[in-house]
Amino acid sequence: MAIKDYIRQRYFPQMWCPGCGHGTILNALLRAVDELGLDKNSIVMTSGIGCSARISGYVDFHSLHTLHGRALAFATGVKLSKPELKLLVPMGDGDALAIGGNHFIHAARRNIDITAIIMNNRIYGMTGGQYSPLSGPGKKASTAPYTTIDNQFDVVNLSIAAGASFVARSTTYHVLECVDILKRAIQHKGFSVVEILSQCPTHYGRKNKEGDAVQMLEFQKKTTAKLGSKALENDPTLIPRGVFVDIDAPEYCEEYDKIMKRAMKETLQKEPLKNFGNQANQTCDMA
């Protein structure tokens, strides 16, 4: 299918600023879904609040635009209640790791089959450029006029420590790599985290004199390097990109299935006559 078949065209042009990397992430994600040949009815995209979160309104999947930081908690309810669905959860850096930090580490700990995409532009864009837990020290923001003193999280290390079974990083400059990593993350059974370095030319770029979108993409190209590359070996200060973890680990919904089987078996032994049929009747309106 064409990429336009995966979006709700009536809401375009999208609302992000010119040159915002979030649009590129949307672009890459749609291509990943297309190349995997996924059924649109099988995908639920859950997002939180912020610039990043608006992504869910534009996709022609089931979409759940929720509360700041809570996307993964909502997604956990969707996934566990209907495990056959694919859950894509794009989040901003503040959304995922400040207000949503607890949900993030616990979703990773459970290894529930959800793909978390951290759209990391290192700033709160929608509220006007305040520093985030991924800004890092020495950065300017509208709440850090004298520069930040907060250290940033390393999303990759945090995700690994919390128990995610697939962890990767890419950038909006490296779009082909991005599509490839997203495909692997979506196919992965378990909690997958993809951090995508994105650019906010309007706030982060302007305040930190990093130039326009083009210059910020050039910066991503210069300051990152592929895992195992010569460039990274020669200069360890570069930010590594690629897949850091990809392991098989027990997935939460599958483990719960086993619990259900055990519970049903034990009860059947105790009360053999009890009927375990599905009680829910579906009703239809006549509208």
Added chain:
Amino acid sequence: MARLKLKEHLINRDWCKGCNICVHFCPKHVLELDSEEKVVAVRPEDCICCRLCELRCPDLAIEVITEQSDHDATSTSEDAVNTSEQDD
């Protein structure tokens, strides 16, 4: 592998915000912004159909239509990998 041949650059002027990403990173300098800050293909004959403009466009405003794939746009990023100048 058959070489892709350009048919046209399908540009949605209503969606393009003139961010210049496609123009700057086009390996063959095919694209430019016009006076309304919308992208136009000024040197389509130089296009190598790497699709990096299409892939990077945050606004989903540009599509590279090729002879083989035509409108079904089934080409994959693998097609582009072989011709791209993407760095590590």
Added chain:
Amino acid sequence: MTDNIKTDENVIKTNNIKFVQGNEACVEGALYAGINFFAGYPITPSTEIAELLSKRLPEKGGKFIQMEDEIASMCAIIGASLTGHKVMTATSGPGFSLKQEALGYACMAEIPCVVVDVQRGGPSTGNPTHVSQGDIYQARWGTHGDHAIIALTASNHQDVFEITVDAFNLAETYRTPVILLFDEVIGHMREKLVIPEQGKLPIVDRLRTSVKKGVDYHPYLPREDGRLPMSDFGGEHRYNVTGLFHDMWGFPSNNPKVVRELLHHLIDKIDNNAHAITRYKEHYLEGAEYVLISYGSSARSAIHLAKNRRERGEKVGVLELQSIWPFPEALVREKCANAKAVIVVEMNMGQVMKEVKACVDNPSKVFLANRIDNKLITPTNIKTLLRMIQGRGV
């Protein structure tokens, strides 16, 4: 059940009789109503609800999850409701505070769900193991912004069971969160519960859209009767759900007309049906000169006192509220019209009393009999006030 098996209504099957805590009665009610997803977090005095459902739900193919906090529990049940399941969470004061943002989301996005608040002393950590009824206003206005809400309560375990079934029914009927306001005494006290046969109590299942695949489905376009047929996530209709003001497709909108109409819809669908939502019981109310208005565990003391006074020829009766929100104004006004005095019996500083004063013809005849010291209000406590009002000395 097959037709050839005759069941004598008068013969109570003993395996349907249980000696349970109120929290367990709530669980039985939820199971009867068809719950198949529960997310929770441990908190006294509601924890038994989570414990029991962690055992019972997987037995019937349902799902239980203990989330990382109260916020996440509320969010998870909303997510599970969207896939077409009947959902519930349970908590107490501090956890109820944490749930408020997501509760507002469920109001705005019109997601059926049931939230149990087994009330304990507050504010803050308060008194986890003691009784209070201090969350009446939190249930009404805990989440921000204009909205309508349904909150139900009960004073004995049979009623806890039935009102829990009712809560699920109302949640589905009005596509809204429904709050069950129990209290520590109700939650932990043990008494008899008779579980009715399936089919005895009405069960409302989800109203699903009949719009066919490929036809534009408007998830947020109310029918003439105000109801919105749903489509499950994973089904043929892909739509947007948001906590922002939204158009009929569920897409965010700040169009003034859209905003105004949506807010009216959210409030009208409940307030205009207040008569249909109102649940109450009368005890010795016929010709009562002194009307006691109460609910939850405090109603037990009020009923005890009324019975006791009636036996001595005093015209004291009880109006027991089983729905607190929307506040049953018409009912209260009618039942109090001929009363010499109205005594609101509750375990807070007069939260329901304020509502009663606001709707009766003569607010100066409304009095408060309350206890706020961790202890269940006693019939004697109420009698003391009654005597003072009657001018008969204590």
